Amino acid sequence: MQLSMTEEKPIHQKCQQKSQQKTRIQNLKTAVQNYKPGVCTERAIIWTTYFNNRDNRKKPQVIQMAEALKDVLLKKSINIYPDELIVGNFSSKRVGGSIYPELHGVPVVEDVFKFSGRKTTPLQISGSEIWQLLKIVPFWLFKFLAIRAYKSPFKKIRFVFSQLRAVFYLINESGGISHLAPDYEKLIQIGTDGIIKEANQYQSSVPKKSEKYYFYEAVKIIAGGLAQFGERYAKLARNMAKDESDPVRKKELEAIEQACLQVPGKGAKTFQQAVQSLFFAQIAINLESLDNSVCPGRMDYYLFPYYKKDIQSGLISKEEAKEIVAAFSIKMSEIIPVFSKRITRFHGGMFSGQVVTVGGTDYDGNDSTNELTYIFLEVMDELRMRQPNYHARIHVKSPEKYINTINEILSNGGNSPALYNDDIIVEMLCKQGYKISDARNYTAVGCVEPVSQGKSFASTDAALLNVPILLELALNQGKRFNSLVRSGAKTMPVSKMKTMADVNHAFEIQLSFKLNKLIRDLKAVESANRRLHPTPLTSMLLDGCLKSGVCSTAGGAAYNFSGIQCVGPVDTGDALYAIEQAVFVDKRISIKDLVKLLKNNINDKKLRAYLRNLIKFGNDDEEADNRTIYVIKEFMKILKKHENTRGGKYVAGLYSVTAHQYFGEVTGALPHGRKKGESFASGIAPVNGMDKNGPTALINSVNRIDFTETANGINFNLKFDSLCLRGQTGLLALGNILKTYFRRGGMQVQVNIMDPKILLKARDNPELYPNLLVRVSGYSAYFNDLTQGMKDEIIRRTCITV
């Protein structure tokens, strides 16, 4: 397609071309969205074949990894689908996911017969594929990473079983690490040839057959493998072009061939090649270790030079660049995680966590938004697909046009992009030891975790801790409410607790006890990753690893961290506040009776209503809010006492994906009126329906948290009903409220303007949305206080038919 671009086209032809682009993108989107996702067995089979060979197993571990991955890249099936401009397949299915038998693959295969029939995220798999998977299970049954984390058989069993039914904590790192934003800028620039050259130079200065020597060897193997992966597509495109009768498509295929001959082996010369280069690496990294949160990151920033050059030389138009971005964006939805139902409880919603971040600043702190920024935002909004996750960086000097574009997208019901505050995050990263230029080059990875692009190996989703359950232990001498066995530390019986300080003390002991246990297990898993699953491909795209000759799993990257999620801080804070109020201030109930009530799942309607009515986090009440802050601070205090095996800090994350739901399911009743099994609040959102004073009060509460300390990121999900935020007035208000939140130190926010249809749901289930605001000039009322007829009235006003 590049061949005819230089000549000036007549206007009608241009129009025709534009509509062609629209159809192409529409076709690609439809093909991907309509495809029923499936399980791909290729990686599992090729991996197993490699490790089945005894000779291979005698090689250094890092060589084994490089060779196995290279085998996958060279043997897996490849396809170029109709209309595609950017090529490459994550799996053998148009939309599919792989099995990683050496990581979490064995536990996943427990569901092998249920994949296609299950209700949530069904996955297609054929009979022969099931058979192929079953055949390899015996080989891996005692060889996968979690089971090899501990040497002693007793510890092995304890660990694996505790993880299968994770009640107190979950160690994600036993499924591999990933969670990085690779240095794609470098790959695009120098290609794998450049990286091999670099590895050769370093290798020549280390002793032969040393650990470092083999690391460089592995890098060279996999770098070469990646280039060959591209060449396979070049060959396929050539063959397809030969048989292509449509001259337009023929030219496109020839261009694809040219691109794949160039990248990822050599440096990219054009915008399209740049995108193609990183997409090949994106596939390969996902196949190396955990297929989660491999993030292209700041694409608008590092791709801009290629875009600018092509635009200036007239090689492509802005429209064509947009088409390439859209084609890439759609391909990012072709990968899905293959999880068992068990794992889905934590990681629901087919979450792949591939982040693309736009906006922000350059290394010197100057605004970096450019034409590509807006192209990415347009593509995101027009496609609205599952992946990638689009995030936008905002700072004091972000241009008004940029902010307005984002606000408009959000107020039209797009729940992307998530917004990040540079001014706070850069300060926070510097506090963690980042150089300021590296901090300014941050992107989020995974859900919300800020890391430096191409430099951080931050294992941001290493583990999650169920914090509210520790209060259950604290109120019952270290035992669960329904159990005779002590699972926590032995703390003071409630009968002896005379003040709130006694309660806090018991909680602090339980927190420290379980968090220390979590870290002990996590360290075992960290070592297992280093020992058993080095990642030479990931490492060659992380600054520091090549220079040091050390794999990223062993601490070779420039910056190392491990993120541990504090799940349920708000529930814990509210529960502590409720104890203080009900027992020590109002003296409405004794602490002994309160615990009895909790053991009986708060079976007293009146008391439950009383407990629920006590002030909660999110209502701009400093005292209540401080309880949540206390929990977060205690959590961080303990983390600070440890260092991970890669020489990095443990840092706290305040987001929970879907773990707040699962951890809620396994936790007993809590003093803030929450019954057994009810979901916790997500991230740092208030307990569902408990923010009664509207969004300004809620944000005042959230702004009380010091976000220069929450190094692993936060998720603040700010929901508005379309009723309240209607029209131009609503759009302005949204922009202003976010401005205030960020100006006062907010870190991140995901705005969600709820579909007007939820008003129908709210009408019929008032308890689901207790505090919907009605905003009509001079009128005072909450939605739920209206009569049925009036609710219908409001719903009609919001332009939906009842």
Add this chain to the structure above:
Amino acid sequence: MGTEKDKKHKNYAVIFDIQRFSLHDGPGIRTTIFFKGCPLSCAWCQNPESQKAGPEMAFYAEQCQESYACTGICPQNAILRAKQSRINYDRCDACGKCALECPFNALRIIGKNWHYKELVDESIKDKDYFLDSKGGVTLSGGEPVMHVKFLQNFLPLLKKHGIHVNIETCGVFKFKEIESILLYLDLIYYDIKHIDPKVHKQYTGADNRLILDNFTRMVKVFPKLQARIPIIPGVNNDRGNILATARFLKQNNQTSIHCLPYHSLGAAKLARINSGPAPFNLQSITAKDLLPIKQMFQGEGIHAVVYD
């Protein structure tokens, strides 16, 4: 006694709601304070619970879980054990004790005495948003000017925080009353409900001469006045009234008016209380229905802004 009462009026006012994140009561993000008590009793009133001056009890039957936590604590013995009505209003003196007992928020006290200092503290909680959005505080009601002595204490203190103040008024007050607080106001939303004194009296309980007089005096001394009209179908949306209103505005050198489409949301509240006007059975209208009105105003050279 007299001075005691006077002091009370200076320091306290009965307020029935404080609504943060209000977006339609003046520019930007605002906190709207609803004062209780109104000299008018408009048939279409959207806040009928505001009309009576003192606190009163309300019963939200749908919220009631029939726990009867309210029984036995009422000093006036005014609690009824009926599903649909819980309060014997002949006895009830609105002390609010039952509301404190009710865990389900089915019994509520409408109207609470606020000290002006407390109210300032509450009003400035969203100061940061006011700053960023060029918003502020709106005094609404009820009729805020009825609490003029309170406002004389409250507003100077509020203005010390540099907060933009808007007032929504029906225009029924002695002019010198509002004069005494004019210094502290940045904007006035002034309702002109009907231009004809008789019709005005029929629907609001008072004729409009004082309102129109005050309007005429006000525009001469206060430049940031904004006229408003709630459009009530069949009451004030006829061509005659709209044109007369437009002419009145022009006589007073006004160039614009805000039009608020009638909605029946106030009716939802009537069943909860034992005060307010008789039910006013009228279908709500929307911004779209106001297009002809807008054109009529525009035809007379008055710029009309229609609220949605």
